Amino acid sequence: MSIVDRVRQRxxxxxxxxxxxxxxxxxxxxxxxxxxxIFAQRKTF
Incomplete structure (x- = not known):
């Protein structure tokens, strides 16, 4: 994963x-x- 992808993901x-x-x-x-x-705890990134 590139730095740009990480920034976008963040x-x-x-x-x-x-x-x-x-x-x-x-x-x-x-x-x-x-x-x-509960929803917030279950979300995935």
Whole structure:
């Protein structure tokens, strides 16, 4: 994997992490936050 590929991959991962964080913060219930947390733990890169 080239350095450019790694930078691109890191950017995608950071973007996904920010999206998950926004979803978690805006979740109306604790149950929904739990679901988002489970999803975040299971995601693969």
């Amino acid at each position: 950017r995608v991962i950071n973007r996904q992490n920010r999206a998950i964080d926004r979803a978690w913060q805006s979740a109306p219930t604790q149950a929904m936050r739990d679901e988002i947390a």
